[in-house]
Amino acid sequence: MSIPIPQITPLGDSGLLLLFDNSGEAAAAARCLNGAKPDWLLDAVPAYAALSVVYEPYRLNRLLRSGRLRLPDNHGQEGLLHAAAESAVLQMLGSNEWKGLSEQGRVVQVPVVYGGSGGPDLGSCAARAEMRPEQFIEAHAAAVYTVAMIGFMPGFPYMTGLPERLAQPRREAPRQRVPAGSIAVAGNQTGIYPFDSPGGWQIIGRTALQLFNLGTGSPTLLQAGDNVRFIPVQSSQAGWEEVSGR
Amino acid sequence: MSMAVMKPGLFTTVQDRGRPGWRSLGVTAGGAMDSYALRAANLLTGNLPEAAGLEMTLSGAELEVREDLLIAITGANMTPSADGEELPMWRPVWVRRGTCLKFGTAVEGCRTYLSAAGGIEVPEVLSSRGTDVRAGFGGLEGRPLMAGDLLTTGLTEPWRSQWAVRWAEKLRRQAAAEGRRWAVPSWYALPEAYAGGGRIAGHHVLRVTAGAEYSSFTKASLEVFFSTSYLVSSSSDRMGCRLTEGAKLERTASGEVLSRGIVPGTVQVPPGGQPIVLGADCQTTGGYPVMAHVISADLPLLAQLKPGDKVCFTETGLEEAHAALVRQEAALRMLEAGLCARLP
Numbered sequence: 001m002s003i004p005i006p007q008i009t010p011l012g013d014s015g016l017l018l019l020f021d022n023s024g025e026a027a028a029a030a031r032c033l034n035g036a037k038p039d040w041l042l043d044a045v046p047a048y049a050a051l052s053v054v055y056e057p058y059r060l061n062r063l064l065r066s067g068r069l070r071l072p073d074n075h076g077q078e079g080l081l082h083a084a085a086e087s088a089v090l091q092m093l094g095s096n097e098w099k100g101l102s103e104q105g106r107v108v109q110v111p112v113v114y115g116g117s118g119g120p121d122l123g124s125c126a127a128r129a130e131m132r133p134e135q136f137i138e139a140h141a142a143a144v145y146t147v148a149m150i151g152f153m154p155g156f157p158y159m160t161g162l163p164e165r166l167a168q169p170r171r172e173a174p175r176q177r178v179p180a181g182s183i184a185v186a187g188n189q190t191g192i193y194p195f196d197s198p199g200g201w202q203i204i205g206r207t208a209l210q211l212f213n214l215g216t217g218s219p220t221l222l223q224a225g226d227n228v229r230f231i232p233v234q235s236s237q238a239g240w241e242e243v244s245g246r
Numbered sequence: 247m248s249m250a251v252m253k254p255g256l257f258t259t260v261q262d263r264g265r266p267g268w269r270s271l272g273v274t275a276g277g278a279m280d281s282y283a284l285r286a287a288n289l290l291t292g293n294l295p296e297a298a299g300l301e302m303t304l305s306g307a308e309l310e311v312r313e314d315l316l317i318a319i320t321g322a323n324m325t326p327s328a329d330g331e332e333l334p335m336w337r338p339v340w341v342r343r344g345t346c347l348k349f350g351t352a353v354e355g356c357r358t359y360l361s362a363a364g365g366i367e368v369p370e371v372l373s374s375r376g377t378d379v380r381a382g383f384g385g386l387e388g389r390p391l392m393a394g395d396l397l398t399t400g401l402t403e404p405w406r407s408q409w410a411v412r413w414a415e416k417l418r419r420q421a422a423a424e425g426r427r428w429a430v431p432s433w434y435a436l437p438e439a440y441a442g443g444g445r446i447a448g449h450h451v452l453r454v455t456a457g458a459e460y461s462s463f464t465k466a467s468l469e470v471f472f473s474t475s476y477l478v479s480s481s482s483d484r485m486g487c488r489l490t491e492g493a494k495l496e497r498t499a500s501g502e503v504l505s506r507g508i509v510p511g512t513v514q515v516p517p518g519g520q521p522i523v524l525g526a527d528c529q530t531t532g533g534y535p536v537m538a539h540v541i542s543a544d545l546p547l548l549a550q551l552k553p554g555d556k557v558c559f560t561e562t563g564l565e566e567a568h569a570a571l572v573r574q575e576a577a578l579r580m581l582e583a584g585l586c587a588r589l590p
Contacts, residue, residue, distance in 0.1 A: 012539030045507030052507025
């Protein structure tokens with residue numbers, strides 16, 4: 001697969017903003033950079049088609065002075081270190097086979113108890129979509145979603161792929177407390193709250209899965225590029241059994 | 247236990263260099279708002295740069311020293327005292343057990359750092375001891391200090407630094423000879439990170455580079471941004487420094503900006519049109535238009551702005567921003583070299 005060349009602009013004096021054609025490319029580039037992680041590279045944060053790269057100018061400066069970095073002869077008006085960061089990032093992306101890009105992203109199944117006390121907005125959402133609640137559930141669970149970014153709080157996935165007719169406005173007054181595990185919709189996206197927190201999205205169900213857990217290898221259940229399927233279950237206990245093989 | 251918290255102060259947290267490396271999973275990098283002051287405090291107590299210290303905000307803590315300690319106080323001046331005697335800042339301080347350390351209200355600056363030899367010992371969470379209050383982890387149970395908390399420092403273990411051991415011994419003897427409960431050397435470090443773009447008639451000047459949506463703001467708004475003397479709002483915190491009293495900043499483009507990764511120093515403009523400069527605890531992503539970025543070398547100055555301060559912006563280029571950062575780093579390395587040379 002050929003390497004998509006992103007458009008690159010500065011993100012302050014310690015970052016780059018890379019713009020790709022789609023979120024799949026941005027997520028794959030993030031996996032490539034976060035996997036290599038040289039000491040001057042702090043973070044690669046994918047969000048939709050954008051990728052924000054955060055670097056440590058002082059360390060990059062050292063790498064530059066060591067002569068181990070190829071630089072274009074003409075480094076432009078943004079200065080040497082910015083050109084060095086750009087060049088180093090493109091070299092890393094270029095040396096990677098973009099395996100992550102061609103790979104079908106992994107699919108994570110999320111058991112959900114729709115409606116009831118865990119999904120207080122299901123009824124009003126279904127009414128706005130001119131559906132019965134069961135139809136809304138069926139449509140929401142039939143789609144395959146893609147995590148376009150993790151943001152707002154640790155482990156909160158912003159997922160694209162919500163069927164157009166399920167799109168919802170944000171609540172006029174945000175709730176003071178949305179419980180952890182709440183499945184939410186807003187605009188044409190769906191998300192899951194990893195922690196109890198204030199929130200303005202419409203809440204349609206709840207999962208017993210932990211979206212953020214410090215005890216395990218990766219602290220989050222999901223990362224950008226993952227695909228997600230919601231599995232309707234009757235109780236959270238049933239949900240655990242059903243997906244225990246994931 | 248090395249220190250007991252008698253009064254926590256307004257907002258005091260354990261902070262270190264933060265936890266960059268997890269932002270793609272939505273985890274805030276955090277860390278000391280004024281990383282220069284914490285690094286200097288660590289150098290002055292013989293610590294490695296990753297050691298954790300206390301960050302106090304606007305009004306400081308009252309701490310009872312339970313073991314002999316070598317400490318350093320940097321950042322904002324909260325008129326620190328030991329048993330009522332004013333303590334000098336920006337140098338190592340030896341304090342005897344039983345001494346009460348008191349920090350008052352910041353007379354200049356906003357955030358004060360207290361480092362102790364060996365660092366504040368709390369468990370590492372995602373490779374940092376820093377407190378992330380919003381996520382509720384790191385530091386002391388993911389929260390600010392409370393009265394009754396006990397703080398352990400590396401003093402109970404073999405010190406990592408021979409330098410700290412020898413200075414503690416020298417100052418202990420000096421204190422005994424002077425008949426005091428504390429002692430300091432006559433020399434001190436010069437704080438060199440707060441000049442920013444200079445000061446104009448009592449206003450702090452933050453240097454910025456252009457942000458992604460810079461050219462989408464109207465000409466008039468760009469003029470307003472660079473000529474307004476903004477007031478630091480009292481709703482500012484570690485997430486962001488909120489500015490007020492400027493004419494509304496407007497864009498020519500009305501299109502929404504998609505969320506993307508953001509960093510401390512980012513100057514974003516929400517629909518209200520008053521800028522917010524993001525701080526160490528900013529979220530990992532944001533969808534407001536980005537006007538500019540405060541240069542990294544001026545983030546210590548940003549950290550020391552307090553509500554009511556006046557601030558304005560001046561534009562600079564990346565080349566100058568990087569040069570300023572390299573100079574700041576060089577100053578810290580000079581300090582380190584100077585301290586090594588002062589081994590008693």
